[in-house]
Amino acid sequence: MEVTLKNLTKRFPSRDKKNHDDVIAVNNFDFEIPDGKLIGLLGPSGCGKSTVLNLISGLLKPTDGRIFFGEDDVTDLPPENRGIGLVFQNYALYPHLTVKQNILFPLENLKGKDKLTKDQMLEKASEAAKLVQIDELMDRKPRELSGGQQQRVAIARALVKMPKVLLLDEPLSNLDARLRIQTREEIRRIQRETEVTTIFVTHDQEEAMSISDMIVVMKDGIVQQIGKPQDVYDSPTNLFVAKFLGTPPINVFDGQVRDNRLYIGDDTVLKISGVPDKTVFVGIRPEGFILSKEGAFGCRLNGVEVMGRDISVVSTNEASLNPTVRSIIGAENKLSAQTDHASEGSVVRFNLIPRKVFLFDKETEERIDFEEC
Numbered sequence: 001m002e003v004t005l006k007n008l009t010k011r012f013p014s015r016d017k018k019n020h021d022d023v024i025a026v027n028n029f030d031f032e033i034p035d036g037k038l039i040g041l042l043g044p045s046g047c048g049k050s051t052v053l054n055l056i057s058g059l060l061k062p063t064d065g066r067i068f069f070g071e072d073d074v075t076d077l078p079p080e081n082r083g084i085g086l087v088f089q090n091y092a093l094y095p096h097l098t099v100k101q102n103i104l105f106p107l108e109n110l111k112g113k114d115k116l117t118k119d120q121m122l123e124k125a126s127e128a129a130k131l132v133q134i135d136e137l138m139d140r141k142p143r144e145l146s147g148g149q150q151q152r153v154a155i156a157r158a159l160v161k162m163p164k165v166l167l168l169d170e171p172l173s174n175l176d177a178r179l180r181i182q183t184r185e186e187i188r189r190i191q192r193e194t195e196v197t198t199i200f201v202t203h204d205q206e207e208a209m210s211i212s213d214m215i216v217v218m219k220d221g222i223v224q225q226i227g228k229p230q231d232v233y234d235s236p237t238n239l240f241v242a243k244f245l246g247t248p249p250i251n252v253f254d255g256q257v258r259d260n261r262l263y264i265g266d267d268t269v270l271k272i273s274g275v276p277d278k279t280v281f282v283g284i285r286p287e288g289f290i291l292s293k294e295g296a297f298g299c300r301l302n303g304v305e306v307m308g309r310d311i312s313v314v315s316t317n318e319a320s321l322n323p324t325v326r327s328i329i330g331a332e333n334k335l336s337a338q339t340d341h342a343s344e345g346s347v348v349r350f351n352l353i354p355r356k357v358f359l360f361d362k363e364t365e366e367r368i369d370f371e372e373c
Helices: 049-057 099-108 118-131 147-159 177-194 205-211 229-234 239-244 335-339
Strands: 003-012 023-033 038-042 064-069 084-087 165-169 197-202 214-219 222-227 251-258 261-264 267-273 278-284 289-291 297-306 310-316 325-330 347-352 357-361
Touching (some): 003 049, 023 222, 038 049, 038 205, 049 197, 049 214, 084 147, 099 147, 118 147, 118 177, 165 177, 177 197, 205 229, 214 229, 222 229, 222 239, 239 278, 239 357, 251 325, 261 278, 267 297, 289 325
Parallel strands (some): 038 214, 084 165
Antiparallel strands (some): 003 023, 251 261, 251 278, 278 357, 289 347, 297 310
């Protein structure tokens, strides 16, 4: 099912006694969600992503704008008539019911032409349980299940009615790190098998990037960028997007473009063209550094963290806006051997990979395109 959001806006009355202006949670949201795709709504707490989900579900009514499922305008339809499946952060399972009864519950409330026989309901519940691989747990109560198993029950309950759209609101937040990875892989597998249009809300950029066909990055109710996860990571539209995506986060410096050269401090780090002389923010991804004794860019070494396949070089630079500069290099570099002669605080030098370097306007924070000379 294709979902189209047109000029979607949601305002809430202000609770601030000094400022009576409405709070704009979602501001003029325009997006067409393709049929059968998994879309990640991504952003920090308070950015409006859960509000968008609640508007699509019908739990909230928009102040302005319209919502379409296919050709049908569902803006004024109640949630029960929209054909959606909802999975919440807290699972919302009925503790006194078994797994089977929890999954059956949505089917037992169907009426009219949609009403099913008992055998039909049991068949659908069994199919949903097998899909999420909990068919051996049907007689257990929620308290007898792990967090991951409870989340699967919640997903099965949402899928049993074969919804047109599946909505997931931070569904992995209550799971430990290992279980989060396992469960997000399961969500992706289930979505591919069912081909149901899915909207996944999270503040965790790694989650969103790992399973989404497309991501929507939001800030203060406004869409910042929409695209395939790798495309957004490789070509952030502004400094906020660049800083929000990536672990470790992007390194940001005060820089200057002068005579077709990019300077960070006194170092000429790149020769570039297409940018007038001006001060800029320079963003460098952690993987954008190449260790070199004669490198163009110098930082003061704080330490080296060995991570197995990679080494994280922790350093400082006076032009850095981050407390430390993190550079990820391959373990084959043997950095410790190169720095044995120097104590902590010695200078370590790098060359930069141009495609991992981004320039941003200091006033607007929009990305500035440049060409390497």
